[in-house]
Amino acid sequence: MATLNVAEVVHELGRLGATDRAVAFRLLAKDRAVEVFEDLDPALQAELVASLHGHAAAIFAALDPDDRAALLDEVPAGVARRLLAALPPDEHAATTALLGYPEDSAGRRMSPEVVAVPVGTTVGDTIAQVRAAGDDAETVYVVPVVADGRRVRGVVSLRRLVLTDPATPVDAVMSPATTVRATDDAEHAANVVRDGGFVGVPVVDGEDRLVGVLTVDDAMRVLEAEDDEDSARTGGAEPLRRPYLSVSVLGLVRSRVVWLLMLIVAASLTVGVQSYFEDELAQVVALALFVPLLIGTGGNAGSQAATTVVRASAVGDVRTGDVARVVGREMLTGLLLGLTLATVGVGPAMLVAGPAIGLVLALTVVAVCTLATTVGSSVPLLAKRVGIDPAIVSAPFISTFVDTTGLIVYFSIAKAVLGI
Template sequence: MPPVTAKDLNTAIDDGRLAYVGRELSALAPQEAAAVLDAMDVGDRTIAFRVLPKNDAVHVFDELTPGAQAALIRSLGTAEVADAFDRMDPDDRAELLDELPSNVAKALIRSLSPAERDATAVVLGFRRGSVGRRMSPEFVHVYPDETAGSAIDRIKERGRDAETIYTIPVVDHQRRLVGVASLRDLLLSASDTLVDEYTKSPIYAYASEDAESTAQRCIDRSLMAMPVVDREERLLGILTLDDAAEVVAAARDEDEARAGAREVLKTPYLHASILAITRARVVWLFVLAISAILTVNVLEIFEGTLEQRVALALFIPLLTGIGGNTGSQAATTVTRALATEEVTPRDAARVAGKEVRVGLTMGAALGIVGFAVASAVYGFDIGTVIGTTIISVCTMAATVGGLMPLLAKTVRVDPAVFSTPFISTFCDATGLIVYFMIAKTVLGI
């Protein structure tokens, strides 16, 4: 039989077949059950979650998105989800708390056991967006001067509460990170062998570093876990590969949304409210509307030029489209290179040099075509204006589009904020200025 779907459960709830709902959800793996619940609207999701057996509900709750978890807490009440909240990993718990009203968050924190409250406080002590906020403070460490047998005993004793045990941080007795050891090496070694013999140089991150870039580094190097330390290199926690993948996926969704001039929806589209969808889009539309006024002002300034040579107006959509697309292509390419650490703000001069040459090359190719077509239809002088403008606009747009993400990174702003529509509008205004200045020079008007 095919697996149950959100639509099946919605129908069953409408028919009052709650036993069927609980049975079908319990038969699914927690990740699959969470995916089904995420696709349901809040009311039916709450009912479906209520009929889950307690042990299943705890595991399913942990797999829900933070937005779905927050919605459940609001509809169920904190007391009903306190057990599931207590059993979440501290980093996931911190992410959920960011979604909740302060009074609800405080109530849930009070429901934690002292040990879990302390672990969550460690994560919450770091700014949002830092890897310290996404690390897990639940790990097992070993010492370089102890035997493999002693290390294995500690792993067995504490491993159930740890986020992962496959990569083991090695610390000195002042808790400073000295390396990492593989569980495989420790298990296969003689029990009296010192851990130091299997300790490798660590790839680690400082807790204050950006979560996205750290997570990408963890993935690129195929690390099962990356130690996270403070400025004195004392071990604070670990970032696991699955958590790193979640961070990168969330950042990718955010970048794609902002490139389309909107924010990420925290609930599935069909279940998102009209107000939520409007909020996700309207702010960027205001920004773009204000920036588009620049284009109107430019046209107003050169109104007299257009009156003398009406044919110039026919090419405005072509030139603004080429400029906006060229700038957006450059910005997208450099933003991706920043995310994968192929470039840094220190490479601004090299990026500018490369984009000038790329823009000049593309502009020359397009400019020749534009010159030929415009000359054939409107004469040599108009063709010269169009060809020269295309070369200039492509070069300028590629350079500006390539440098804007680097500027954003320098001032600690998300490069995705300089989204495709924003750069397009900027290039429209400056491209028109270039266009009319060239036209006045060539045509003598």
């Protein structure tokens, strides 16, 4: 691994089993090992800590406080206590301060090691402070400017400092500060960093006092983890939270089995609907031919709408207050999709089963597509409004719900049109 850069080493370690990973990691030089360890997923870090024994404390101490906090969430309580106890007093205080914030908050992901200067400081003195404290700070590319009580008044970029006369007061060249609160949701804070194109954003407490900085690299990690979680749950599984090849087969089973069991229970409703309309199916057997087609079409339409809305919600394109607008757009979209599919499919259906069945199928496709996109767009936003992760109630559950209601619509239209 001597010829690989840090990112490549991290990638290769994620492909190894636990024993081989520990052996390979021990072969790394100390400084390189710390760099690699910082970039590993917390779950893999926890496994390595268990195998490093006496070396674990030294590597733990070399991490930034926010990386330590993430690792401590993964290791047993006894190991966490030992690692914390081995830290110098100032590093111990910085790490435990982060652990005091909620697990998914910006405070848990920020770095408390930040260079800040008081209002009135000259640009020259600011640059001197950056040079003096830069090695210990998470970032020096953006410097918060604070008033009494460390209340943030603005920020100044390193570029602006370098290009400005050293005698100029820093508050004369600072920009208005975009801040996030330490108690804000980490995903929201990360979106602020990404959407604003910031290198870092000051993090403040409830009284607007500076407590840290959320850097762009940490923000991107938060968004990547959230995207992985949404993708997994949209597909009906729990996120792995680690490289695929480092997960055991039993781990893969655990990530999926609970969802499959719940979906089996939900799918039993479809069986119940078919059983209820058993007499109608017996009278017009041709109706059964199109059940898989309708179930698939409705489920796919609902999944498309749900996936689109969940993604739009995740990136801030739509909010919970936009439910009416989103549902209206998706209802019209579903209607037009249904009309298109019905127009294309009614001819073949009539040739196979006759004009009456073709009419039933056409009306049902229009109704099911409209229903599916309406449900698929509204449920994620309503779930988010009541504090439930939209991905949990997205594609798999919506597909199952639409399957059941779609069959009810199908057989109800068939009874009305065919008189059975």
